[in-house]
Amino acid sequence: MKTKAYGAQASDKSLEPMDIERRPPGPHDVQIDIAFCGVCHSDLHTVRSEWGGTQYPCVPGHEIVGHISAVGDQVTGFKVGDTVGVGCMVDSCQHCGSCSEGLEQFCESGFVGTYNGKTPDAPGHTLGGYSQQVVVNDRFVLKIHHPEDQLAAVAPLLCAGITTYSPLRHWGAGPGKKVGVVGIGGLGHMGIKLAHAMGAHTVAFTTSESKRQDAHDLGADEVVISKNPEDMARHAGSFDFILNTVAASHDLDAYTRLLKRDGTLCLVGVPEHAHPSPNIGQLIFGRRAIAGSLIGGIAETQEMLDFCAEHGIVADIEMIPAQKIDEAYDRMQRSDVKYRFVIDNGSLAA
């Protein structure tokens, strides 16, 4: 089954229209007509093979929303016409300890990424959501209960949403807790919305005074300009949890010293150049921790989508046709987007 897509033929090539092959739905598969697909920094890193190991042609996209156009004969949870989403994973071993606990992102055999993952389907690696259709095992398909007119803005929840929701839940963000969110970009803007909706006293950290009002509008109870040492010092030892969405190399000590005893600074981005080595004394004198978190499991992703539908949460997006993807990548690299580009996959028919 041929479907139109947008992808790159090599690391130094721009994305271009291409026809790709999708497998016919097997007994447990769901075939989705993709309506919208969010644009994640990982898409850009992978297309350009900045992390190495990219296989071409590369069709990125793992913030997929759309409608079911066919289901396999063993599929019981979904039917044609359902509004659904697919995130960063399309498969995993489904039987290891992590998979059994609903933490497929930590599958001991490695999960199958929505793009650039290993698959028996042509061309031997998975192709993502910058395409008209995708066929996915039903265990990795999520139900969407948001109003249909919000669908484009739901797409980023599938990666940016779950990547921030999961650590906020894991480390207990909620009423009575003071939670920080560092960075106000694609991930950070979701972190602020989610922490606020969970009932935590939410503090946004940004280097830019110009983002102060935006951060309040997103739901931050307080905004701290992280370049201002006095502003930072006022919050010393006061945070239960800080979610750090900034992947660029920076001083982590500035945040560990803001944690209470037993507080955790959680990182969700791998820096290209290492952060300065953190001050271990600040961990010891306060039993603090620096931790990492990776997207979230499938059950938790469904929980997040349901939570967002209930609380009226979607991403703030700028819609683009697939043909504008290069320009969107350039602007994303300059953080010139509030806060996530989403491709209108209808544009692929053009």
Add this chain to the structure above:
Amino acid sequence: MKTKAYGAQASDKSLEPMDIERRPPGPHDVQIDIAFCGVCHSDLHTVRSEWGGTQYPCVPGHEIVGHISAVGDQVTGFKVGDTVGVGCMVDSCQHCGSCSEGLEQFCESGFVGTYNGKTPDAPGHTLGGYSQQVVVNDRFVLKIHHPEDQLAAVAPLLCAGITTYSPLRHWGAGPGKKVGVVGIGGLGHMGIKLAHAMGAHTVAFTTSESKRQDAHDLGADEVVISKNPEDMARHAGSFDFILNTVAASHDLDAYTRLLKRDGTLCLVGVPEHAHPSPNIGQLIFGRRAIAGSLIGGIAETQEMLDFCAEHGIVADIEMIPAQKIDEAYDRMQRSDVKYRFVIDNGSLAA
């Protein structure tokens, strides 16, 4: 009240005999005739002002055991003749959140260290256990239930014991858990004994093949030579918790990659030169954490002493007279001690 002690008059001076003043016991005070005092690396760092801020004369020592020679009239929990201990703390605010939770080591006003801490007593800073007597608020005095002939070997429990016991308990070392202990010195040898006694599958890490049998004798179920990459690789992703007692700068990634999902690498020593910056990807892909831990609270220290008495656990020690302290410091710096020097405070009368 004059008492004989061993201390330094300046950072570049050797320790020497001196007479110091102890306050008369107040209503809530306990006066202790010190029998033995363990020798901790912190003693050496402080005497030489290697961390800065040392006040002189400096009398170190915070692994104190002895017998009560007087009690204040409001003291109800202790009586003359009781065998007791004093660790790293002799006071704290006793009313902040941390103190209320029994975590005086994280007192929000800062705990009063057993030496070089602020006190109204002469000479304005606390003087430690390299002395014949000490007077301590009864809330910071611990009961010792070990047999009297083990008393010298109990002394190191007051710092090395609690510094390893507290994180092992906090992070759930016990049956069904695989726990690593990095470094087989004063702290590490206690960590191995304690993790083993708690029922964890205990793995000792050492750079030195020559310590393999010793580590087994201390209670390690397995010993890994950390310089051997193949030996290390066999344990990848398998540890619930690793207690790292090595303060010298080293590669933490070698240990974070041995953690299971949600595992923690806990550091208890501040390196003089920063560790190489840890690989954040290894934290993210496994939701792992690097944390710190500081001694333990008073209630937990009592729990540790009771646990050790019940399980017949003491430190492995080499007894010295106070007059040999310089030589002991030199040997301690070369890790030439199995595993803790303890001063026989009877030698101070000489």
